[in-house]
Ligand SMILES: Nc1ccn([C@@H]2O[C@H](COP(=O)(O)OP(=O)(O)OP(=O)(O)O)[C@@H](O)[C@H]2O)c(=O)n1
């Protein structure tokens with residue numbers, strides 16, 4: 001294989017397409033991410049990921065293994081898969097699941113339309129599950145369908161909040177050092193108790209770190225280590241970086257991870273994960289105006305007003321809607337000033353539907369209609385706006401929560417009225433997103 005010495009005990013020379021990434025800034029810029037994506041994409045299977053998902057979740061204390069526990073009605077593992085799938089340069093994702101959960105896993109893949117996934121049978125310990133995942137990528141295994149990657153990421157199925165930047169950091173560091181893993185500062189001091197449960201000694205907390213996931217390895221480094229390691233390691237070991245050190249003599253490069261990398265372990269972690277997901281979804285709102293003119297005049301002022309409330313506000317007259325949907329925005333306010341019909345809202349609904357966005361979470365769409373009371377007879381226009389009820393019923397079947405809002409006001413006060421209403425609306429929406437299902441669907 002062109003990717004460096006097979007079975008070598010030292011770090012292989014990075015392949016030509018990845019070499020350009022060496023020394024990438026820790027906070028890798030969006031442009032370098034896409035460059036990596038594009039470059040890695042040129043050579044199939046440069047990076048693969050193995051996800052151990054064969055545990056029983058004893059510490060969670062519920063009958064369902066934690067990776068299949070629902071968060072906002074979707075299994076935890078589906079969030080982790082989504083986080084990895086978003087990274088286009090990860091070519092294969094190997095998930096290790098127990099035989100008894102194989103059908104459940106296939107059902108999840110189908111229902112949430114996960115891509116690039118291969119399933120292997122889990123082992124009785126985490127290390128054995130990971131080893132099975134690696135074997136699926138190794139060339140020396142019979143019936144190997146996948147191609148051996150240059151770098152393999154190992155990530156727990158129960159750490160759903162992994163971001164592309166940390167994946168890029170560990171992959172880049174693995175390129176250079178042979179192995180790499182995310183770390184976090186310790187929150188408690190580590191102590192060693194004696195046999196009679198008295199303090200034997202304690203470690204100086206500032207000198208130690210918690211080892212988290214993701215980790216990344218040159219494939220040959222970690223596969224060799226697993227092939228050589230003892231049954232004791234496979235049975236009781238908890239650290240892949242340690243195997244790379246002990247058997248392949250590679251000192252892993254440690255990179256600082258984000259606080260959200262923690263592993264869902266106890267029941268309360270499911271509640272924490274749910275809150276993080278809600279917070280993330282509700283922070284992104286897109287306001288769609290029905291004219292370019294309004295986008296320019298009012299959009300800027302609206303964006304400024306909303307920046308204090310939200311992390312991501314986008315005001316558009318529709319030309320970049322496709323891209324906004326691709327970036328997974330789940331909240332839309334469709335502002336109609338020109339007309340009281342639903343062409344624009346319908347266009348948005350069609351795009352949302354085509355994107356399959358609402359398979360993962362409910363999408364909230366509020367269709368706002370500003371009508372000038374001096375020129376438009378209320379009864380006539382109300383009739384049209386009331387049609388929103390029918391639209392809402394249909395949309396709900398596809399997990400799109402549509403509301404309609406009619407604002408009747410004098411044209412001369414248009415700009416300020418519109419900014420005021422849309423802002424109040426979005427603040428209300430944010431307050432209610434905690435209970436997203438309760439958002440009024442019929443306006
Ligand atoms: N035989 C095993 C055991 C664990 N894992 C996976 O390894 C990851 C991290 O392990 P851990 O948090 O310890 O999961 P569990 O073993 O399920 O939890 P517990 O220790 O509470 O039983 C999880 O994604 C888990 O599914 C695995 O693939 N195969």
Ligand SMILES: O=C(CO)[C@H](O)[C@H](O)COP(=O)(O)O
Pocket residue numbers: 126156211212213238239240263
């Ligand atoms: O800690 C780790 C870092 O190496 C691993 O992520 C792993 O989660 C350990 O899992 P376990 O709870 O099975 O020991």
